[in-house]
Amino acid sequence: MIKIEGVSKYYKGMDRPAVSKLDLEIKEGEICVFVGPSGCGKTTTMKMINRIIEPTNGIISIDGKNILEFDADELRLGIGYVIQKVGLFPHYTVFENIAVVPKLKGWKEDKVMSRVRELLDVVDLDPDENMYKYPNQLSGGQKQRVGVARAMAANPSVMLMDEPFGAVDPITRNQLQNEFLALQKKVKMTICFVTHDIDEAIKMGDKIAIMNNGKLVQYDTPENILFSPINEFVEEFVGSDRALKVLNLLRVSSIMEAYMPTIRYGSDSSQINEFYNNSNFAIVLNDDNKLQGYIDINRIVEKKNVEKWCDYIRTYDICLGIDSTLKDAMVAMLENDMKTIPVLDDEKKYIGVVNFDMIKSHVGREYETTIE
Amino acid sequence: MNEIINILLYDAPELVLQHLIIVTIALTSAIFLAVPLGVLLTREKLKPYSNKIIAILNTAQGVPSLAVIAIFLKFLGIGYFPSIVALCLYGLLPIAQNTIAGISNIDPDILESAKGIGLSKNKVLIDVELPLAFPVIIAGIQTSAVLIVGTAAIAQLIGAGGLGKLIFTGISQFRPELTIIGAILSALMAIVFDRGLGSINKRIEKKYK
Ligand SMILES: Nc1ncnc2c1ncn2[C@@H]1O[C@H](COP(=O)(O)OP(=O)(O)OP(=O)(O)O)[C@@H](O)[C@H]1O
Ligand SMILES: [Mg+2]
Numbered sequence: 389m390i391k392i393e394g395v396s397k398y399y400k401g402m403d404r405p406a407v408s409k410l411d412l413e414i415k416e417g418e419i420c421v422f423v424g425p426s427g428c429g430k431t432t433t434m435k436m437i438n439r440i441i442e443p444t445n446g447i448i449s450i451d452g453k454n455i456l457e458f459d460a461d462e463l464r465l466g467i468g469y470v471i472q473k474v475g476l477f478p479h480y481t482v483f484e485n486i487a488v489v490p491k492l493k494g495w496k497e498d499k500v501m502s503r504v505r506e507l508l509d510v511v512d513l514d515p516d517e518n519m520y521k522y523p524n525q526l527s528g529g530q531k532q533r534v535g536v537a538r539a540m541a542a543n544p545s546v547m548l549m550d551e552p553f554g555a556v557d558p559i560t561r562n563q564l565q566n567e568f569l570a571l572q573k574k575v576k577m578t579i580c581f582v583t584h585d586i587d588e589a590i591k592m593g594d595k596i597a598i599m600n601n602g603k604l605v606q607y608d609t610p611e612n613i614l615f616s617p618i619n620e621f622v623e624e625f626v627g628s629d630r631a632l633k634v635l636n637l638l639r640v641s642s643i644m645e646a647y648m649p650t651i652r653y654g655s656d657s658s659q660i661n662e663f664y665n666n667s668n669f670a671i672v673l674n675d676d677n678k679l680q681g682y683i684d685i686n687r688i689v690e691k692k693n694v695e696k697w698c699d700y701i702r703t704y705d706i707c708l709g710i711d712s713t714l715k716d717a718m719v720a721m722l723e724n725d726m727k728t729i730p731v732l733d734d735e736k737k738y739i740g741v742v743n744f745d746m747i748k749s750h751v752g753r754e755y756e757t758t759i760e
Numbered sequence: 761m762n763e764i765i766n767i768l769l770y771d772a773p774e775l776v777l778q779h780l781i782i783v784t785i786a787l788t789s790a791i792f793l794a795v796p797l798g799v800l801l802t803r804e805k806l807k808p809y810s811n812k813i814i815a816i817l818n819t820a821q822g823v824p825s826l827a828v829i830a831i832f833l834k835f836l837g838i839g840y841f842p843s844i845v846a847l848c849l850y851g852l853l854p855i856a857q858n859t860i861a862g863i864s865n866i867d868p869d870i871l872e873s874a875k876g877i878g879l880s881k882n883k884v885l886i887d888v889e890l891p892l893a894f895p896v897i898i899a900g901i902q903t904s905a906v907l908i909v910g911t912a913a914i915a916q917l918i919g920a921g922g923l924g925k926l927i928f929t930g931i932s933q934f935r936p937e938l939t940i941i942g943a944i945l946s947a948l949m950a951i952v953f954d955r956g957l958g959s960i961n962k963r964i965e966k967k968y969k
Contacts, residue, residue, distance in 0.1 A: 475874070477870060477888060488879070492883075522968040524968065
């Protein structure tokens with residue numbers, strides 16, 4: 389838990405404080421995203437947590453202990469730190485970069501080695517291929533991944549991330565965000581995440597702290613930020629396309645349904661006739677619930693070839709994971725011209741479908757309940 | 761012709777060795793003084809003064825080598841030791857300057873992340889700043905080495921010995937061949953120092969540049 393109490397920062401030569409009387413608490417295991425216009429004090433706030441910058445007034449504590457009671461280097465060793473420019477050491481290999489903190493903490497060599505391999509796997513980089521490369525041999529996205537791995541190397545419980553995915557292209561960014569969220573689901577760090585992109589804030593944050601001119605304007609869940617903005621500034625900052633932003637917030641797992649009939653591949657045709665009156669389509673599954681495709685029941689019945697229904701299976705070009713957002717689902721629908729898309733779990737087993745109407749009614753409902 | 765061969769065979773080796781020793785001692789002491797000086801001038805507390813101090817050293821460097829030798833004659837007398845002191849001081853500036861430049865030009869993001877992940881100030885200096893500034897420092901040492909090799913010849917005027925002896929004997933005895941041999945050998949030595957040090961940098965460049 390990170391607690392910030394009455395913290396202000398005055399830089400020399402500035403007539404107003406960069407951060408002004410900030411009060412806020414980040415709960416254990418939560419991602420708090422600081423967002424706001426350029427110069428509003430996000431980075432300053434974050435850097436005060438690991439004492440890169442000392443506050444002028446106020447107290448910051450981690451797990452109930454004032455950070456001034458720690459030795460500054462000791463404190464930083466326990467806090468993961470990722471910045472936009474990554475700042476990998478160019479004269480160290482990927483392995484050496486990630487191993488810095490574990491080595492400082494006195495880990496044994498074989499433990500360091502296995503940890504580095506594990507981390508590279510976690511951030512989706514092949515250890516054998518990348519471990520002995522130098523940073524200049526990596527792409528921007530790969531550098532970011534190594535940066536995240538380096539920050540997590542010694543299992544910090546607190547992580548500070550300043551626009552960590554800011555310098556990569558939108559596709560890589562989306563990928564890094566998803567990977568990081570999946571990772572965070574497992575390790576549950578307490579994270580302070582800075583961005584100036586409200587979409588990223590909505591997607592990544594358990595809580596969002598909107599700042600302006602060094603002051604905290606609203607500190608709330610993404611839902612409340614979207615639907616109950618506290619004032620005009622927040623409303624404007626969130627933008628007029630709130631309904632679209634909400635798509636980024638909701639996951640397909642919360643709306644998908646298993647309403648379509650399913651049929652096992654190779655089973656006999658009596659089921660098809662049963663479906664005929666209730667549904668136009670059916671999902672075809674393997675014995676271990678893996679998705680085979682779908683069938684158009686009307687068409688099969690029309691062709692009077694019900695016995696050989698397996699010849700009429702069509703495959704899906706695209707599927708969604710349960711962690712996909714409704715935005716991902718919409719994009720997939722629009723790009724592939726499909727009304728219904730199947731959802732698979734982490735083991736690629738079929739669990740349900742989402743369709744356009746479900747999204748529409750769900751977003752509408754969300755709007756109504758939270759606006760009241 | 762015979763005479764030249766004689767000089768090369770009998771006089772030159774000893775003088776080359778002498779020259780080499782003077783240069784090596786002066787250069788090594790210059791490195792051990794200038795690198796820490798440069799590092800000090802990049803520490804937070806002294807940073808504001810580093811420009812001024814470098815400006816002063818720059819001016820000092822503008823004093824012709826002959827004058828430097830003359831000044832040292834006054835304070836330390838003549839001989840081997842004063843020559844080395846003079847040469848060492850003369851070689852300080854390029855190394856100090858490059859140490860400062862090498863360290864100040866490191867990408868601030870690298871230093872911030874080094875500090876951010878928990879490296880102490882000393883660790884940052886030893887594991888990050890110095891290794892990254894190393895190629896620039898080596899370049900400074902190259903400049904300094906060439907400077908010292910050349911100036912060492914003049915230091916013969918206060919009794920340094922070495923190739924300067926050959927050159928100045930040539931001048932005073934109207935034997936230009938001696939002067940030319942001394943000058944060529946001295947130039948060769950400068951080239952060897954320059955190339956040798958440069959090869960260190962080439963190896964680093966291959967590694968991670
Ligand atoms: N070292 C410094 N010295 C003086 N002023 C500073 C310093 N660092 C930041 N500031 C000022 O403090 C204010 C807040 O800066 P900060 O870097 O925290 O903003 P930010 O919200 O992170 O902005 P951005 O989105 O552009 O990164 C700005 O007005 C900035 O000019
Ligand atoms: Mg910033």
